[in-house]
Amino acid sequence: MSTEPFFGPDFSALAAQDPDIAAVLLSELERQRTNLQLIASENFTSPAVLAALGSTLSNKYAEGYPGKRYYGGCEEVDKVETIGIERAKALFGAEHANLQPHSGASANVAVYQAFTKPGDTVLAMSLPHGGHLTHGAKVNFSGKWFNIVSYGVRQDNELIDYDQLRDTALEHKPKMICSGATAYPSLIDFEKVRAICDEVGAIMWVDAAHFIGLVAGKAIPSPVPYADVVSFTTHKVLRGPRGGMIVSKAEHAAAIDKAVFPGMQGGPIMSAVAAKAVALKECATPAYQEYAKNVITNAKALAAGLVEEGMRAVSGGTQTHLALIDIRNSGVSGKVADQRCGDSGITLNKNSIPYDPESPAVTSGIRVGTAATTTQGMGVPQMREIAALIARAIKDGEDPAKAAAIRGEVHDLTAKFPVYPR
Numbered sequence: 001m002s003t004e005p006f007f008g009p010d011f012s013a014l015a016a017q018d019p020d021i022a023a024v025l026l027s028e029l030e031r032q033r034t035n036l037q038l039i040a041s042e043n044f045t046s047p048a049v050l051a052a053l054g055s056t057l058s059n060k061y062a063e064g065y066p067g068k069r070y071y072g073g074c075e076e077v078d079k080v081e082t083i084g085i086e087r088a089k090a091l092f093g094a095e096h097a098n099l100q101p102h103s104g105a106s107a108n109v110a111v112y113q114a115f116t117k118p119g120d121t122v123l124a125m126s127l128p129h130g131g132h133l134t135h136g137a138k139v140n141f142s143g144k145w146f147n148i149v150s151y152g153v154r155q156d157n158e159l160i161d162y163d164q165l166r167d168t169a170l171e172h173k174p175k176m177i178c179s180g181a182t183a184y185p186s187l188i189d190f191e192k193v194r195a196i197c198d199e200v201g202a203i204m205w206v207d208a209a210h211f212i213g214l215v216a217g218k219a220i221p222s223p224v225p226y227a228d229v230v231s232f233t234t235h236k237v238l239r240g241p242r243g244g245m246i247v248s249k250a251e252h253a254a255a256i257d258k259a260v261f262p263g264m265q266g267g268p269i270m271s272a273v274a275a276k277a278v279a280l281k282e283c284a285t286p287a288y289q290e291y292a293k294n295v296i297t298n299a300k301a302l303a304a305g306l307v308e309e310g311m312r313a314v315s316g317g318t319q320t321h322l323a324l325i326d327i328r329n330s331g332v333s334g335k336v337a338d339q340r341c342g343d344s345g346i347t348l349n350k351n352s353i354p355y356d357p358e359s360p361a362v363t364s365g366i367r368v369g370t371a372a373t374t375t376q377g378m379g380v381p382q383m384r385e386i387a388a389l390i391a392r393a394i395k396d397g398e399d400p401a402k403a404a405a406i407r408g409e410v411h412d413l414t415a416k417f418p419v420y421p422r
């Protein structure tokens with residue numbers, strides 16, 4: 001079994017001790033290297049981030065915050081968390097940062113806890129229009145414990161209807177208004193949302209999980225100057241370890257910190273906190289800013305390519321890293337397209353489009369993102385090629401021979417842009 005340098009020096013020890021797991025790690029690496037990774041929430045994090053994640057910081061209990069821990073021996077992890085907090089504040093121009101949430105969903109649990117009580121009214125983006133599970137899904141704590149009132153996009157232009165948002169806010173007087181989504185290709189007008197929050201006296205919460213990496217790279221406007229609180233994941237465009245983070249105004253610092261610990265979590269995962277700090281340093285470089293710009297350029301090119309193939313880009317295209325594509329013209333559902341693309345070596349996901357006549361399990365659309373392929377170094381010519389491959393996979397991917405042929409072309413393409421070079 002080969003050793004892989006970025007698994008760290010102990011990979012050969014793992015391979016010797018546990019060949020079952022080592023084999024899976026290697027085949028997952030091979031899958032990431034050879035398929036096209038178009039899931040809008042995925043990326044390839046750096047070997048430096050992986051090294052911090054795989055470090056002995058994983059062994060350390062550190063309940064509490066730097067200088068105020070419930071365990072001894074926290075001198076070293078205190079340094080790591082302090083560096084990370086300072087980097088987050090500097091990168092986002094934020095007054096306060098908390099790096100401890102284990103995930104985006106966990107960060108959101110903390111936000112609800114910091115600003116609301118069970119039963120309170122919260123306004124959030126409707127799930128069928130792109131909102132996240134934690135924005136009020138009936139199966140999620142948010143939908144079970146809160147009175148969630150939804151707003152959506154207009155049917156004609158598929159953009160957030162700020163007039164409807166304001167009317168709904170005036171009618172329901174929410175404690176908090178959430179903006180941000182998992183499948184919204186356009187920019188959000190944070191100034192307008194702030195004005196509505198001020199008018200009704202609501203906390204302005206931005207769930208920036210998807211697009212915070214573009215903010216970090218200064219490629220799109222930041223919600224931080226407007227929002228009371230911004231929660232996000234660190235593993236999407238931001239390209240850090242899997243995890244969550246919260247930044248806020250100083251006046252909310254104590255409430256946020258208490259909501260994360262002891263409100264929601266026990267000990268932070270200090271190896272992940274260190275890896276977040278490493279990613280934040282990477283985000284502050286000109287190279288990352290160039291990357292963030294290219295992610296958007298590529299998403300626009302990919303969406304345009306799919307439109308040329310006869311599909312429809314929801315809201316007329318994209319201003320971010322992701323595009324939502326209405327594929328009804330192709331005659332197959334999102335579910336079937338997802339399956340056929342998967343069989344052809346193209347990893348993407350089915351997705352509801354606004355006012356979708358199909359159920360969420362079937363859908364009329366697909367969602368594609370360019371965070372991962374851009375990290376690989378692909379550019380506009382490759383996006384055109386990928387659009388053609390997706391169109392062929394949707395049309396022909398049911399035929400195993402044709403799917404295999406497309407898979408071969410996908411492998412040729414990805415081989416030219418190696419992920420984690422050997």
Ligand SMILES: *Cc1c(COP(=O)(O)O)cnc(C)c1O
Pocket residue numbers: 041103104105106108132134180181182207208209210233243244
């Ligand atoms: C991805 C995402 C989350 C959840 O992040 P997890 O790390 O998967 O828990 C929350 N909100 C939005 C808008 C997201 O896109």
